[in-house]
Amino acid sequence: MQAKITGNEIKRLQGIARDIRVLIIKMLTEAGSGHPGGSLSIVEILTALYFYQMNHNPQDPNRDPFVLSKGHAVPALYAAFVKAGYLNEEEIYTLRKINSRIQGHPDHVRFPMLETSAGSLGLGLSIAQGMALAAHIDHKNYKVYCLIGDGESQEGQIWEAAMSAPKFKLENLVCILDYNKGQIDGPVEDIMDIEPIAQKWKSFNWNVLEIDGHNLHDIILALNQADHSHGKPTCIIAHTVKGKGVPFMEGVIDWHGKAPSQEEAQRALSEILSHE
Amino acid sequence: MSKATRASFGEAILALADRYPELVILDADLSKSTQTQSFSKKYPHRWFECGIAESNMLGIGAGLALCGKIPFVCSFACFLVGRFETIRVSIGYNQANVRMVGTHCGIGLGEDGYTQMSTEDIACMRSLPHVAVIQPADDRETKQCIEYLMKHKGPAYIRLTRQKVPVVHQDDYKFQFGKADILREGKDVVIIATGGVVGESLKAAHILEKEGIWAQIVNIHTIKPIDKDFLIREAKRVGKFVTVEDHNIHGGLGGAVAEELSCHSPSPLLRIGVEDLYAESGTAEDLYKKYGLDAESIASKTLTFLRSR
Ligand SMILES: Cc1ncc(C[n+]2csc(CCOP(=O)(O)OP(=O)(O)O)c2C)c(N)n1
Numbered sequence: 001m002q003a004k005i006t007g008n009e010i011k012r013l014q015g016i017a018r019d020i021r022v023l024i025i026k027m028l029t030e031a032g033s034g035h036p037g038g039s040l041s042i043v044e045i046l047t048a049l050y051f052y053q054m055n056h057n058p059q060d061p062n063r064d065p066f067v068l069s070k071g072h073a074v075p076a077l078y079a080a081f082v083k084a085g086y087l088n089e090e091e092i093y094t095l096r097k098i099n100s101r102i103q104g105h106p107d108h109v110r111f112p113m114l115e116t117s118a119g120s121l122g123l124g125l126s127i128a129q130g131m132a133l134a135a136h137i138d139h140k141n142y143k144v145y146c147l148i149g150d151g152e153s154q155e156g157q158i159w160e161a162a163m164s165a166p167k168f169k170l171e172n173l174v175c176i177l178d179y180n181k182g183q184i185d186g187p188v189e190d191i192m193d194i195e196p197i198a199q200k201w202k203s204f205n206w207n208v209l210e211i212d213g214h215n216l217h218d219i220i221l222a223l224n225q226a227d228h229s230h231g232k233p234t235c236i237i238a239h240t241v242k243g244k245g246v247p248f249m250e251g252v253i254d255w256h257g258k259a260p261s262q263e264e265a266q267r268a269l270s271e272i273l274s275h276e
Numbered sequence: 277m278s279k280a281t282r283a284s285f286g287e288a289i290l291a292l293a294d295r296y297p298e299l300v301i302l303d304a305d306l307s308k309s310t311q312t313q314s315f316s317k318k319y320p321h322r323w324f325e326c327g328i329a330e331s332n333m334l335g336i337g338a339g340l341a342l343c344g345k346i347p348f349v350c351s352f353a354c355f356l357v358g359r360f361e362t363i364r365v366s367i368g369y370n371q372a373n374v375r376m377v378g379t380h381c382g383i384g385l386g387e388d389g390y391t392q393m394s395t396e397d398i399a400c401m402r403s404l405p406h407v408a409v410i411q412p413a414d415d416r417e418t419k420q421c422i423e424y425l426m427k428h429k430g431p432a433y434i435r436l437t438r439q440k441v442p443v444v445h446q447d448d449y450k451f452q453f454g455k456a457d458i459l460r461e462g463k464d465v466v467i468i469a470t471g472g473v474v475g476e477s478l479k480a481a482h483i484l485e486k487e488g489i490w491a492q493i494v495n496i497h498t499i500k501p502i503d504k505d506f507l508i509r510e511a512k513r514v515g516k517f518v519t520v521e522d523h524n525i526h527g528g529l530g531g532a533v534a535e536e537l538s539c540h541s542p543s544p545l546l547r548i549g550v551e552d553l554y555a556e557s558g559t560a561e562d563l564y565k566k567y568g569l570d571a572e573s574i575a576s577k578t579l580t581f582l583r584s585r
Binding site: 065107128132161164 | 300321322331335337339341343347364366371
């Protein structure tokens with residue numbers, strides 16, 4: 001399958017990805033707490049989904065729902081909403097503050113642009129599956145995209161969902177694994193290794209693709225392939241770097257769940273912006 | 277005719293299926309018990325067997341509801357509430373229109389023993405904001421309550437019995453969500469019951485009558501939101517309450533009534549139920565006798581309570 005994507009298109013997407021990173025750093029710094037590592041690792045994935053692949057028009061009942069199962073990475077999604085015009089930039093600075101609909105973890109009721117609430121890990125893939133099943137019942141052809149973490153993959157309910165999606169022949173379900181190799185207490189392989197992860201998903205009867213999760217071309221190609229998965233759900237294992245785009249955060253476990261100081265934010269922003 | 281409320285549920289969904297195309301059913305390898313088999317045969321494309329994976333089933337239910345379906349997610353009450361995290365976040369916090377159908381509730385489950393009983397489910401479900409908690413008392417009420425739930429907005433938990441329960445309502449009965457249902461008038465004590473023990477409470481009223489006590493018998497099908505106005509009114513008029521439920525005395529109907537009364541109209545209250553213990557195997561009848569939920573126990577406990585006042 002050849003993705004029809006030009007160099008200019010990739011450039012456009014890279015620009016959006018860079019803007020999203022800038023917004024993530026700014027909003028987390030203003031909030032004074034939050035999760036930069038796992039937000040920065042999903043930027044290209046969100047960029048490809050929201051600015052290339054998905055129909056996310058909230059008014060369209062046939063839109064493609066996106067389920068952010070690793071809810072702590074929601075700053076990246078808020079930033080994508082800003083770029084897509086669903087949120088004003090000023091509002092993201094209310095993140096984690098009283099009376100804001102921009103909650104620390106996704107709140108579907110306060111902010112329905114978020115297709116589901118999340119924040120307790122392990123729950124999203126089941127919800128995404130229910131959404132995909134609803135499409136089957138109604139003969140609609142929307143697709144459901146669900147993003148899970150590698151640490152999150154230690155949760156049992158992920159594997160209940162992994163077992164049931166192929167049974168329901170949910171070819172319209174795409175699970176993307178943000179394989180950034182880190183969690184809170186340390187590297188995933190030390191805490192509770194999930195390897196051999198591709199084999200696990202294959203043996204659960206999923207269509208499995210393995211890509212560089214920061215390469216927009218790769219991501220788009222994989223999303224295209226998922227459109228032709230012949231009766232099986234697709235799991236895209238996206239190899240990523242926690243804290244991607246901010247060199248002093250990259251691969252540093254400590255940047256999982258703390259906000260940068262003002263000085264750190266300045267450094268982070270200049271590093272993001274210097275990176276063409 | 278006496279009938280298990282789970283059987284009434286099975287008939288209700290079958291009767292409503294054509295009128296409500298959004299209605300779908302999910303099961304976790306207990307469809308013979310939850311009585312959804314007739315539905316599954318007639319509407320195979322609207323029935324989903326999720327296997328023994330209740331968390332996933334509840335989550336799938338949430339996703340279906342978020343996409344406009346009205347899913348009834350069915351299992352033994354204990355196996356649903358055991359997956360509280362999924363219920364709390366995926367269904368509660370999302371305010372997803374999921375109907376959680378917990379069958380085989382309470383010690384009335386019988387011979388299988390404690391692990392299959394649920395005596396803490398009402399307490400858990402009641403702690404979730406904007407999740408309705410409903411327990412019908414007989415066949416007619418169950419069917420009306422299921423029909424009502426086709427229009428209700430927000431999540432709901434429905435608690436059903438394994439064992440047969442007697443008819444407690446007249447032919448012209450109308451289920452009203454959130455409203456206390458007075459089955460028998462009385463002036464000396466208000467006995468508030470829910471679910472499978474409503475019939476026993478009515479029998480207890482006859483025993484009490486022989487002792488010269490006129491008990492008002494009230495069926496509370498909607499445990500949350502509870503009919504606060506009714507409680508305040510009866511606190512002024514009668515002023516003495518007994519609650520009866522097949523559930524721990526903590527956190528269930530007794531807890532809900534105690535909370536409302538103590539805040540709005542403090543009144544003496546006796547809570548009859550499972551007294552904070554892990555129950556055991558036996559027939560439902562033997563268990564109700566041993567744990568004080570049969571008519572005789574309800575009557576004698578009520579008498580002792582009234583005499584001590
Ligand atoms: C059920 C549950 N347990 C614990 C947490 C706390 N927690 C938040 S993020 C996180 C680590 C997640 O690791 P991973 O899925 O790899 O996410 P990423 O590294 O991409 O941020 C944990 C344990 C949680 N949110 N939910």
